[in-house]
Each structure stands twice: as structure tokens, then as C-alpha cells.
Amino acid sequence: MATTTDATPLNEVDPAASCFFNALLRETCAWRLDTTGHGELARLPITEGELQLRLQHRSTSGECRFQWPILWFKEGASQAVDFPTALEHILASPALVGPLDATARHTFRERVLESRANTRASLDDRDDLAHLQNGPLTFAEAEQGLLAGHAFHPAPKSRAPFSEAEARAFCPEHRARFGLAWWAVAPPLAAGDSSRDITAADLALEVLPANLATRLPPGFSALPMHPWQAMQLRRQAWVQAQERRGQLLWLGNSAAEWLPTSSHRSLYAPRAPWMVKGSLSARLTNSLRLLSLKEVRRGLHLDRWMRELDMARRFPGFAVMQEPAWLGWLDAKGDVDPASLVVLRENLLLGAAETETVVLATLTQQPLGPGRQTLLAARLRARAQTLGESLPQVARGWFAAFCRHVLTPLFGLAVEDGIVLLAHQQNIVLRLDDGWPVGMFYRDCQGSGVGDRFLERHPQLEHPPENYWARDTQRRYFLYYLLINSTFAVTSALAADGLIDEATLQHDLRDHLNALRERLDGDLDCLDHALQSVQLEAKGNFFCYLSGINEATLTEPARLYLSLDNPLAPAAAAAPATNRYQGAPA
Template identity: 30%
Template sequence: MASTPRAMANRALFQAFINCYLREFDSGHWLSSHEALDDKKNSENSFLVLELPFSRFSIVMEVAYYSVVGCHHFERIFSKPCNLIIDSEWAESDPLFILQIIIHDIYQSFRSSIEGSINSDNAIEKSKENEIEFLARLVDSAQVMAKFISSRSYDDELYSVDFLLTEQSSLYGHWLHPTPKSRQGMAFWALNAYSPEANGKFKLHYFSVDKNLIKQGSVLKHKASDIIKKDLHSTVKLDIPEHHFLIPIHPLQACFLKLQPWVLELLEQEKIIDLGALGVEFTPTSSVRTVTHREAQWMYKFSIPVKITNSLRSNMRDELEDGMAVERYLRKSGFLKENPSFGIVDDPAYITIERPDQPNVESGFEVILRRNIFSGEAGSGVVSILALAQDPLSSGCDLKVKSLLQHIIFDIAKSEGRTHKAVALDWFSKYWYCSIEPLILLYDQHGIALEAHQQNSLLDISGGYPRKYYYRDNQGFYLSLTHKKELSVIDEMSAMSDIFYQDEVIFEAISYYIFINQLFSIVYRMGADDLVEEKVLLIKIRELLISIKSKLKGVGLYFVDHILSCNKLSYKTNLLARVHDIDELHEGMERKVYATLNNPLHSQSSVTSIEVLDLGVVTNFNDKRDCYAI
């Protein structure tokens, strides 16, 4: 059983990667314990067999926990080369070694499929570059995860129900991503200072900037520049030229910006003045690039020169205005008052620099001001779905170690004198009514769909049970064309053509974000923790979806019918995106990274069929190749 931080990290990385692989490439061949190979018959677990024809390797994985929604746990891993002359022996194998073989097999499969086609030489050379890039991110993710696990192994704060502490607790990362902790662009020496998982703290880097270069916006009584000045001057008295404004920047981004020729020119002209690190120390939240400190009124969301999961994390110019406009509409619509258990962490102001040589494009100085509604004691009891659903800090296959959610359920059950299952079912219902149901109602009533994935979804569980849900992200809005006239009462929204979509497209996106990413993570967590079987929760979700239909009158009704009756759900193919080195946020490729997998909520599913449901492979690799930038 894995015990060292490196072994624990490799196991967790293997679990995340293989579950992606099973969904996106090859669902494998399942064996019951009595069908397994002779030297493994001492196990009561089932086994999963993968054949890698291009690498000439066979892999057998012992499945410690089978997940209906696709987050299986794996224990022992065996492999052997497939040689037609010599019959090799099965050998227990290192997880990272197996992942390297699988990655090579994926690329070999692609190169074989295009060999001899038009421009195949260029495509093959590009695929070799992508393979090296993927391997680099894989190793980076393993190293970073091991570092965090090593530093936090005996940290009781991992199980604290507190906004800031749980923002720093995601040691394993994205459960639907093959390299969940890759931080490409962040040097290893910088991890302690700038990573939430390492309890990083640092001062912001400030620039004094000529007013003529500034572009800013605010829906508040005060400008962003006034808020920033007041925020800094509460701790530091600073004299800057009268015609200048202050801009705080993440230290990593400041280093990047000071290497840009146009910035160096403005620094030389003193239109930009480098003030260095100032003020109090801030702490990164789980997104890494949004920072806060416990008593601050404002968080700052920065661009940083780091690729996290699939994308370089940058604030885009159009998104600066979008978040403010949508938040203004929500408050004007009355939806938040009508649904007091549902809230938005708003981003009401921004500031940036207009590049003299390229106006109206991202300069890298884009800063978003996010209201810190969790400052001080207000953060007590607030936790992200990501933190709740994360596997406990263990070998990855030891189901006896409690997750944060299991700790919470056990505490409630003890205080109420009830069974864990009864409490878990009640907890799940309260979670549904303050999060999933309002998300569907918002889309139905106002045509606003949110990318409400685990990391962007916060719950107030200060009383044990969920009582309020908060959504955070000024980049995650989809507006329905069906509601465009209504939404255009806010002038800025009428010009947002790039975030208005046909409802069929919106169905695809929020099927993934709300159901597969967020809701199914809670289903998996309760199942893996032996609180409530996954199949029982899937049946409950169907009942809740049927029940909510009486409250729906528009696009939300069609969406619920889609979820209940469609035999496929849209899924974001993070592994395929990584294979092709796609940054979907920066290449106009976001819709290209979606495919479909079998829907465990499909109306034809019964208790029996759900129990043995195979989520299947989302797409055939070769069928999908034309959709990607090879």
C-alpha cells in the first residue's frame, strides 16, 4: 500500500488519468475476481484489463472501488509486454511508468492513423512535440502533488470548515483532469510562496501608471482606482505623481510584464513606475490567481503566466465588462432576493492598461476586483464543493480514511443520534435545493446559465447542512438567445454577442459543469465514503428533476427533459485536449473539447441497469482528430 508522499501522489495521479482514459479512449475489459489471472485470485476485487497494441503492452488494474459516475479507485497494477515469441510474466508496476506507456500508445495510435495522408509529416512532427509537452506536464503534476502532500500530511487544517483554509486544501486537484496539479510556468522554488496548497503568502507588486494609459470600470459608487488606493493606503502611506493611478499585479505576472519591450519603454518614460512589493501579504485561493487575506474587503483576480490544467490563466478584456453586467442584471431582476439560499460572489470593478501600440487587446495588466464576502468571521463554515468531494489524504485506495464531507456527515449523525445514511440523504437534499435547483431556475427564468463546476461552487455549511450556495466566476456565463430581449435591459448585455448561445449549446456546457463536474462529484464522494450508494443517489436525482418540472416554464423545462431522456451527456474531454495541447480559453477551441458519454440519469435506466452501467468511451480517437488543432 502506498505510504510515502511520492507514492501517494503517483497513485492519485494514476486514478485521475485512468478515469479520463476510460471515458475518452478505451473503457477496457472488466473481469470479476474469479475470472482474474491466477496470481491475483487472492483478491475479492474486480479487475480491469487494458490492451495497448501500439506499445505492445497489457495492463491489469485491481479496482478497489467501482464508481457508477466514473471515478474508480485502483489498487495493484500489473503489466507485461506482449511478445509473440516469449511469453512474459505479469509484474506489479509503478503507476507513473504505466502512464508514460499509455501516453506513448495514444500518440503512436494517432501517428499510425494519419501516416501517408496529406501533410502527415507536419502532423506527425507536431504530435511528437505534443507528446513531450504532455509528459512534461505529467511529471510536473506528480512532483507538485508530492510536494504538497509532503508539506501537509499532518496538517489538521485540511479538515477545517473555513473559506480560506479549505481554499488551501486541494492537494489532489481536478478529479476530471489527467494532470490535475500541473503548474507549467511556475518554478519549483516559487511553489511555496504562490500556491494555496502550500499556505503561500506574498505581497502584491504595485505599479504607478499614467492616467492616460488607464482603462477601468465599476458598478460601484467608487472607481476601481479609488478602491485600490484606499486599500493600499490603509497600511502604506505612499506618494505617487498626481496624474498616476495604482495597479496591483501578481508578482509572477510583474516579472513577465517587465520583460515586455513596450512595458520597458513606458518604464523608461516614467509613464509606468515600478513601486515593487507593498502592503499586507495576500494568500492565493484555489484558483491560484485570485488572492485574498482574511480581513480584506476585496480580493484581486490577476492574470498569471502559468498554465493550470489546460489553460494559460489570463483575464480577457471582454470578460471584464461581462461579469459586471450580468451581476447588475441579477440584482435588478430580483432573482437573488427571491432565492435567498443562492448567492453570487460579484466582480463589480476592474482596471487595466491600454497598450499604446495595441489598444483594445489584453495588456497583461488586467485586474478584477472581487468582493470578499467571506472576510473575517463571515468565512467560517464556507467551503467549496471541490474541497468537500476531494479524496482524503491517503494512498488513494484506503477507503477507511475520512474525507471532509464524511467528517461533516459523521459529526451531524453523532449530534442528532441518527444513522450516517439518513443524515447523508438529508444533507444531499438540502444541497440540491440551495444549489442545483436555483441554477436550473435561473436558466429557466432568465436565460442565464453558469459554469458551476466544483471549484466555482461554494456552500455555507456552518450549521452542518448546506444552507446557502455561492457562485464565483466572471468568466463562466452563457446567455440564452431565447432571452436576449429580456437580458438586453442592461445596455452592456445587448452588445455581448459572444456569450449569447443557442440553447442546444448551453445544454451541452451545463450538462457537464452542473451535473458531471459538480453534482456527480458529491454522488461519487458519498458512494466512496459508504454513506449512500451512488445508484440510490442517481435515482433520487431523477426524482428531484421530475419534481422541479412543475416550477419550470421555459428553457429550463427543456433542459430537464434533456437530462432525463437523453441517453448521452456532454463531457469535457480534458485528456484529449491535453493530448493535442489545446488551450481552449485562448484558441477559440472551447466548444471543440466536448464529446458525449452515456447518461446514468437516462429515463431507460432502472436500479439494476444503473448498478452495472458502463459510462463508456466518449469518442473514438481517430473520429475526433479533425476537430482538434494537431
């Protein structure tokens, strides 16, 4: 057996492989953990022998740091193998991934390798990795500095059908910058709504450049759009027919001052009062990224519901980037065309210039180069050196501020108001003062719902809102996003980079949640579940992606979730970590 040439060298990093194996280890129980004289070793059974992964660190939530290369152990001997070879072995091993037909195996393999190649290309394209580690970062730098992607996903940088040239022109990891595409939509086709006193069409005019505004016919609505999406739509026969009829008028592109953020489809211009989030007819990770009418309406509902809440007093430093308007056009049947939809999102950064605003996912993403650490750890090491404080002391202080400015308002809204915001790492934009949390912005109003507490507070409603969630649904989604996806990523990063023992942070987290339980008045079910349940639920991205499911249109997303041991449960400290595989979704 000859050693392959693409094996990741010792002490190197491989973010794409880390994301892949973290997802696989979380979702299958067909591996075992051994402790050797050199540390922990994950053994994965394959048809011919086993693959061995040496672990530099293993978090209580399952996130691992790996020491490369991957080892293939067979007939008493081991050798380094590259990632593509390891992937072939995994996909040929039903014990790990279940039975796969040739088409499913080929499609998954190609998508995973494409994502890995995309990650490598973006790393090779960057000359600012040291800056991304040490900061401070602007909002745009942080958004376009999320190079590794989801830490528990087999292909976090998949982006079909983008070509390489399109990726460089439109993707955040390549620091793309471009102009908004603009249409003029005739009244019979125009669609939109607003929760403000100003119409959606008039709000859109606030970001329409003067040189394009002169081309807008009287009575027509100006519709902004991602330029890649506009190119796809202009190829459609129906759109071409509307252009010939004069119902859709192509106005052109604005100046190249808009930047794609980490979600790709949300666009930001520093001086614009609105960000623009639109549909993308592309499959990014698990979903085809098309907005739906029910999703864009959620933004209007949330904007109205939260006006009566005294957020500034109750939760200083916390705010929601509201999405009070949506626009699009009607299709041939008179229905709103999902591919045309856009929402306008408040650009709250215009009033927050005095603070650094950084998406949490960039702060905690795994190291991007040999000898590097997370941006979060680098910032805290620098602070500890400046202040002459110990690393554990600084880490505990930072985490306490994180809990105060992130967990307190989000649990507060859920418990007292019945408003649930699904705050995963890309929806939490931390406001930092010299690297220290002083507040947060929540974004993505599509990820919002309401519970029983909301219905109690709004007895005038004839019917529950479309995004009403029962208690078991809130437990699943809210705690997965806020605790497992976001908060445990913080504790894992600080522990993996050697600042503090993770058990100390988990203890502090439990104390914070207990204090909230005593302080908050309302529906305490989610808090009780977080503190007492032996298990929580996590989304299974590996088998979701392997199955080719479009998560955005799945009628029962709950089937994507699997049980994980809860490190906050009273007996968690005495129990060994386990993994429970629930199989690929049907």
C-alpha cells in the same frame, strides 16, 4: 522483468495517478472492464501485453477509486510497475492514445510527471492532512487544501513555467502568503471600467495600503497585481521603457496578507473588501491564464443584470461574488494589454462569518492518504455518530440540502432569467452550518452567459450579448459543469466512501430536477435534456492536454467534448456503463 521500485504500495493512495487514469478511462473505449472474484478490473491494451487497474469503486459518472499498484500482464504473468513505466507503455500504444510523434510524447510525459511530482511535493509539505479530512475548515484552508486537483485530468497540478521555488512562494497547495504588487498608471495608459457608481480606480483604492497610497501621484490609477505576474512584466522592454518615461510607476508590494486560492490567480485577504483576480502568464492545466477584455466585461454586465432580480427572496442563502470593476493598462498599440488585466471580486465572506465556507472541490477530492476518506464523508460520518442516525439517512439529508441550495438557484436563474452560470467544483463555495449546506456563493463571472430566455426578458437590447449561448451550447456547458463536474462528484464521493448506494442519490437527484421542472416557469430545455437525454457531454481533458491546445483561446471549445451515458436518463439503471472515445482534438 524486474519489479520497479516506484510502484505505489498496496493500500496506498496516489491522487495524481487517480486523476490521470480517470481521465484516460473516460475518454477512450480501447479498454475493457472485467469482474473477478476480487472485484472489477480495468484492462488497458498496450503494445506489450496489457496494464491492469484494480477498482475499489466505480461511479456511474466514471470516477474510480483504484487499488494500487498498477499491474503489467504479459505472457501469462503479471507484476507491479510504477507510474512512469505505465505511462511509457500507454504513450507507446496507439490503441489508447492514437499516433504520437516523439515531441508530443516527450512533452506530454514530462508535463504529467511534473504534475505528479508537484502533487507529491505538496503532500509531503503538509502537516495538516488529518485536519483537511475532518475539518471544519476556514475559507482559506479549504482553498489551499485542494491538493489532488481535477479528478479527470492527466496533469491537474501542472504549472509551467513556475520553478520549484516560485511554486513554494506563490502556489496555494504550499500555503503561500504574500503581498499584492502595485503599480501607478498614468492617465494616457490607464484602462478600466466599473458597473458601480464608483470608478474602478477608486474601488481599487479600497485595498491600497496607506503606506503605498502616499506614493501614488495625482491623477494616476493604482493597479493591483499578482506579484509573480508583476515580475514577468517588469522584465519586458516596453514596460521598462514606460517606467523610464514615468508612465508606469512601481509602487512596491503590500504586506504579506494575501493568499492564492485554488485557482492560483485569484487572491484573498480576510479583511479586504475585494478579492483580486488577475492574469497569470502561466499554463495551468489546459490554459494560459490570461484574462481577456470580453471576459472582464462579463462581470460588469452580470452585476448590472442581476440587480433587478430578487435573489434573497427567491433563493435564500445564494449569492454571486460579483466582479463590478476591472483595471489594466494600454499597450504600445493603444489596446488593452491582457497580461495587465485584473478584476475586483466581492469578498462576501466579510458578511458570512457565522458560517463555514468551503469550496466544493476540496470537500469531494479523493483521499489524500492511506485509510483516509473525503472531507465530505468524514464530516457526515461524524454527524451520523453524534445524532445517532444511519449513514444513508445522513447522506440523503445532506444531498437534499445540497440540491436545494446549489441546483435550485442555478437552474432557477437559467430557466426563469436566462442567466447561465458555469458552476464547476471550484466555482461553488458552499456555506455550511455544522457541516450542513445552508447556501452557496458562486464565483467566476467570466464563466457566465445568457440564453434565449434572457433575450425575451430584455427586448430593448439591439444585439445579443457577446456571451449569448444557443440551446445546444447551454446543454453542453451548463450541464457538464453543474451536473457531471460538480453534482456527480458529490454522489461519487458519498458512494465511494461507503455511506450510501449511488443509485439512491441519483434517484433523489432526478426527483429534485423533476420538482424543479414543475415549479420553474421559463425555458425548461436544459432541465428536459438532463432528465431525458440518453447522453450528456463531458469535457475531454486528457486529449485536450495531450494535444497541447490552449483551451482559453480555442474558437470551437465544443470539439473538446465527448458523449457520456446519462445516469439520470429513464433507462440508465438498466444499461451498462460505456465509454466513447472521440479522439484527440484536431
